[in-house]
Amino acid sequence: EIVMTQSPATLSVSPGERATLSCRASQSVTSNLAWYQQKPGQAPRLLIYGASTRATGIPARFSGSGSGTEFTLTISSLQSEDFAVYYCQQYNNWPLYTFGQGTKLEIK
């Protein structure tokens, strides 16, 4: 089983600043990595797939990078609506999936 580990668990950043979230896989998942955003009381929303491709309608301030076992989600200039929990997900052995435990992005 592929284990996904996200860091940090909580990230405090001021609006307008850059946020960098990390995700590590226990073994290579090539580029089969997605990121989701979840706000309280809402379903998750797909942000990034293929490690770096933005999903439809996702603003350009969201970017993903990495391959193999190390991945990063960067939000270039935080807006108020970006404060949420972010999850990475591997699908290298599709149709099986594994999520990371999440990073809570909070206002500093």
Next chain:
Amino acid sequence: EVHLLESGGGLVQPGGSLRLSCAASGFTFSTYAMNWVRQAPGKGLEWISGIGGSGGSTYYADSLKGRFTISRDNSKNTLYLQMNSLRADDTAVYYCAKGEKNGLLIIPMGYWGQGTLVTVSA
């Protein structure tokens, strides 16, 4: 527009059973794999099961140990999750989610329902 609507959640006693449904619209249901993902209160997301478009292939997380069964009725555009031998740690919001695979291109879980809450308690 893609729309997924879960139903069937509620309060059930430990050891009981429940069947969840996910009604789909806005796309050709039979051509897409579907998934169930759950989220325990205050916890993260857990993929629990998936099914191919025809229903002939099913997949489960190891943690379920055979207690859950995924199925679909393409004539009704509906996905199901039969949950048996329920335990307190099955308490969660259960989401259905639609994925997409076109050749080598995979777009995971681009659409989600709003979720249905299952509470397992005496």
